[in-house]
Amino acid sequence: MSENQRKIFAGARIRHLRQTRKMTQANFAAALGISTSYLNQIENNHRSLSASVILSLFNSFGFDLSELALDESGKIAVDLREILTDPIFADTNIMPQELKIAASNTPNMVRAFLGLYQVFQKTREQLGQLDTTLSESEAPVAPMPYEEVRDYFHYKDNYIDELDRAAEAFARTITRTDRQRYVLLADYLSDAHGIRVVETKSAAEAGSIRRYDPDSQTLHLSATSNAATNLFQMAYQVGLLEQGALIEKLLDEASFHSPSAREVCRMTFANYFAGAVVLPYQEFLEAAADTRHDLDRLAFRFDASREQVCHRLSMLQRPGQKGVPFYFLRIDRAGNITKRHSATSLKFTRFGGSCPLWNVHASFEGHGEILRQLASTPDGLRYVCLAFSKTIPTPEFRKTSRKYAIGLGCEAKYASQLVYADDLDVTDPRRFEPIGTGCRICERSNCRHRSVPPLARDIKVDHNTRNIVPFQVD
Template identity: 35%
Template sequence: MVAERKLFIGHKLRRLRREEGVTQAQMAHDLGISAAYLNLIEHNQRPITVNVLLRLGDAFGVNIQEFAVDDTDTQSSRLQEVLADPLFSNLDLTRQDLRDAVERVPMVVEALQLVYSRYQQGSAGEARPAGEAILGRPAEVDELLDALEARQNHFPVLENAAEALSDEAGLRQSALESGLTRHLAEAHGHIVRSMPARVMETTPYRHDFHGKRVLFNELAPLETRVFALGKTVADLQLRDEINEIIAATKLREPASEMMMRTTLSSYFAAALMMPYARFTDAALESRHDIDVLQARFGASFEQVAHRLTTLQRPGTRALPFFLLRMDAAGNVSKRFSAGGFSFSRYGGACPAWSVVNAPQHPGNLGVDKVQLPDGSEFLSLAKSIRKGLPLAGRPQRRLTVVLGCSFEYAEQVVYADAVREAAPSPVGTNCRLCPRSRCEYRAFPASGAARL
């Protein structure tokens, strides 16, 4: 397990106090501490303790796990990326200036990021000025990914629901498909059928809600079938829990809610396939050997990689893995920054990073040791995977899945053994934010923000 770190989240506590409309003296009274001590916490001169967090939850009804996430580094990185735009080229800011802004005026920072996101997307269909390309993904995609990062990609309610269902329905890891099929029939009157590939074509499964049927393509592999059954259970009996989570995220984009609903039902399915305690123990025991974890839990490479990013239960946290999924054109459909590694929101990935070449070696796992400009080192794993089902020789879509963590955890990851003594490959977040002026892979000049 990873040792719990001291939490300096004074800016979040100060924002909560102002939102609640109470003075320092009033909040200090509710928390059972002195106003002077609360002032020290708000200014990050003292860490917030577990006891204060618990009292905060009781007194103000906050979600302790979400509140306890220190997002200063993530928000600073996002602000740095915004300021890399030529619009701000004349500003002379330091990295400490960015941290100060995040800690002292977080709402202003969020507003700036929102305005810049709208600027990137264009307003009411209007294009940006001539010669300026629109970078980044649709706003609803970034909003969803940001919401997941803000919660460390961990949802206790869904973890608990998966564990409860496993116990109540008597699910066995070695027979999840039959167990979930039985549960859907007994609890929801649903039947499960296999359909010919010529009927389903490249669709792996379909949930016929009104007909109370789950129809599988005969070509769908076991891990896809079990995952789909888990998602169906979530759709049928976890609506209230999922609605509450979505409401708490306060999503702004209408399309984000639908994507979040799909994401949360997928989260529940993964928690059923790879139960938290058992999966965490297996990950640590095998030194995070993905092949071993795939075999033990009947899951795909991507399912295992994604599950590894969710193991953030307080008291039993596993390694903080980051994750990226992109297509051959560099379009990012999944990203989760963690452990000090932040992905770019605007612009592409670093062309010097070996992961961009993963599609040239399908099926192989690329292992690399990389170093960011600030000197921090990371282990990265990249694999090109196929998505969808084969049909009459039609080409399948290929995606690259990247999983990684800080190299400080090398002893706990078996793949680090192969590159432990190797010199790290110099990479950056992207060309705009990388100060390495002599890099032969550079696509365009660095912005002023790269000096921060």
């Protein structure tokens, strides 16, 4: 790594810190013991942060040094680069360095551009539906509120400190005996809120996983759900009842663009709280290291499901207490990503399908067994990838069970911390299968599984030769 690559540029974060303290550049510079011109250069990313400035930030303002490693400008730049591969920008020649500068110096403007593109994409898809005489009910467009909430958590590294710590504190109050947490949580709802918890078949038949009746103060849980799901749903109810003030504060700070996005995020915050109750941060972090991230052992120890364990592993981003950085995703049989997060450099496509060579797709062919894959991405990084299928049964013959594929993985440099990599040779580059983000933006030119040409590259067609892929990528 070169000296320039090791320099820390955090202009947007320093400017935000100064503005939230309502300080002028002169006053802020004086507090740091530097000149105003030097501060101005730092805020505009013309100068990097020196060790003395970083120390002054910590001593004078309690600045969390770990935030310097969480600069979201890299994520914004990746999202921006992907969008700029759209053919509508074909005549726009933007250098990679320009993207990095824009993401670092004007992150709010870039986010506004990303949001505008999402609106454009939705409109384009709706027009395409009309053009092919398909009704919206036959080919629904993903609602914008969900995308806005996904982006919020994406740039928060899927970790909300206040909510996570509140859940961890609550979890301690229901884990001090040998009784099962399911029983303890049901008793807590009864004692603290007068809520009766019942498992009913009628809820399952109505398609409900959880239904709360405020008039009778009864929480109905599906009799067909497993214990892990019902434990989670009880914790969700506690989150709504007891964390309302904190959730409202977080929602106000998020400043979503629509009431729908706010309500989606309210639900997501309650889900976050529930997951952090079932899998308390510190205890789970230590157990993950102790079991070397054995998913089934962790699920058994915490009365959780494999999916809950995988999702939580991708959320262990507490400053100063981080776990192994994992990516996590869940896709349905049509290839739609219904959950996604990456604490790694691996990015998921916002539009279009993911790479067919990724083992997460092959897991649909199995019966829940964990598949392993060594994979490398076009940026040269190598990953240990895990995948398995999950089926949610239905109590009716005429209704199809829901089936998902779960993907979890980390960079190969963490392989020694994974029980699943013990017999895998991560030192041999030939063992790693080349995968991409998605055909639309993948730069590999010799892939036999390519479905569509890359948007940012020219193609050639040789009319005298027909290969597996009917075109060549320049």
